[in-house]
Amino acid sequence: MQKSKTEALIQKYLSHQLNEQEFKELKQWIEEDASHREVFVKLLSLRHVNNQLNLLQQFDKEASWEAIQKRCKQPHSIRYRVAIYSSAAAIAVIIGIASILYLRHQESSSLITENNITKTEKYNIVPSSRATLVLADQSEIKLYSNHQEINGSHINNGEIIYPQENSKEADQPVLDTILLQNQLKVPRGSEYSIVLSDGTKVKLNADSHLDFPVQFTNIREVTLQGEAFFDVIHDPQRPFIVKANDHVVYVLGTTFNVTAYPGEDVSITLVSGKIKVTSPTGEYTMTPNEHYSSQTSQISQVDPELYTSWTTGAMEFDAMPLPDLLARLSRCYNVDLKLASKELENMKFTGIIFRNKPLSFALEILHRVSDVKFEKDGETILVKKQ
Incomplete structure (x- = not known):
């Protein structure tokens, strides 16, 4: 050629x-x-x-x-050698993904077995746009993709938009106390976005919660559990504060990603602007293309797309350990994927999985690039060595 x-x-x-x-x-x-x-x-x-x-x-x-x-x-490097572990895994990931993207359904999958019967048709699921809005009185409102309006908030195509501070709705006094503090809960297998009252946009990944006020006062403060991408409106008089586990992010106006799932390391990636992070180990100032991890308590230079690609429909990974990859897939597709053998914990993968493709496609990729197989055990998918 x-x-x-x-x-x-x-x-x-x-x-x-x-x-x-x-x-x-x-x-x-x-x-x-x-x-x-x-x-x-x-x-x-x-x-x-x-x-x-x-x-x-x-x-x-x-x-x-x-x-x-x-x-x-x-x-x-050792990392690169590991990335192409098992039949040139990283290369095969690329070829496998491309095959799935462009050949679509031309190849049948026979990955997940239960009593020697193929069950992959059960896993033709893709992430959706669903969430639950929890009001201050703990009442819950299910949010779906169809057009709605709830207490002055507009819902459209997987996004809820709260009355803006400069709008007529926001100028009116909020009489209903159940509106004062809300929580947006995004379940596993879903994503959802919200536009806060100051215009700040937040996109929440699967299995995430965001606590926020209906209207900000002289403080703009939210609390995150899970993962979210923030596009914060600049307001020098009111810094934007994100609390995530035992970390606090201080912002004036910028775009950044925060990952703070329970029991996991806190990860913060700055795309634009400038932020300050306080943690149990110290205080850190971050500039664009920098990444903070609570595992090392250090700042490093990165390609932000590796941490923000989920917001555009992809899941990129570079030398990612198999347990971490399975955790992501479990949240993304609302399934339980577990390693059945500790010897697989050191496997690492490089590549992209597109989130609009079914789970069976993602499992097909892992199967093609490594010596793993999948076995259904009740509601759990066990990942085993072939």
């Missing part, structure tokens, strides 16, 4: 525009030489478009790999 055509195919792949014939051509190029595979897997793991386009000029076998090593500043 000519170099220019290969570059065009890879660019189309990165923007999810390949048709079936083009996918077959790209797959053939990937499989014909090991250096092609290494180039391709690194392009996906880097993910940032500018980095990818700069690397596209380097497709001569040894030269291409040397360029990528120099760019990544980590030649043949």
Whole structure:
């Protein structure tokens, strides 16, 4: 295949525009030489478009790999070796995902067995837009995708919009005390968005809660359990405060992601602006493209898309341990995925899973790229070594 055509195919792949014939051509190029595979897997793991386009000029076998090593500043790291563990796992993830994306239902799945009977049809489920609004008196209102209006709040396409501070509704006194403090609960297998009274937008991931006031006063403060992406309206007179487990994030106006599930490490990724984080181990100031983890209590430079891709319908992972990946899938699809063998805990994966695809597709990817199989045990899916 000519170099220019290969570059065009890879660019189309990165923007999810390949048709079936083009996918077959790209797959053939990937499989014909090991250096092609290494180039391709690194392009996906880097993910940032500018980095990818700069690397596209380097497709001569040894030269291409040397360029990528120099760019990544980590030649043949342990993490990379683990990422391609088990039949070149990271590369196979890419090929497996592409097959699912472009070949759709042409291949049948036989992954989950129960008494030797295929059960994958039960797992053709995709994440939805559902949530529950809990009022101050603990009464609950189910929120669905259809158009609604609740106590002056408008609901449309998986988003609830509260009366804005500069609107006529907000100027009217709030007489009903049950409206003063609300909670938005997003169950497993769902996502939901909210526009707070100051215009701040919050997108909640699966199995997450957000406590917030119907109208802010001189303090803008919310409490998060789970994961959410914040796009905060700038207001220098009223800093925006996010409480998450034993961490507090102070914001003036910025975009950032917070992950704070019970029993898990707190993770904060800044996309734009500036934030201050206080934690039991100290105080940290973050600038764009920085990531904080409570596991290490350190700030590091990252590609924010690895932590925010869920907001655009994808689930990106780079050398992610299998237990962490299964936890994400369990929340995303509202299922229980558990490891049946400790020897699988050290497996790591690099790739993308698109959230509008059924669970069976995600499991098919894991099956293709590694020596794992799936077995149904009641309502739990056990992940075992083949």
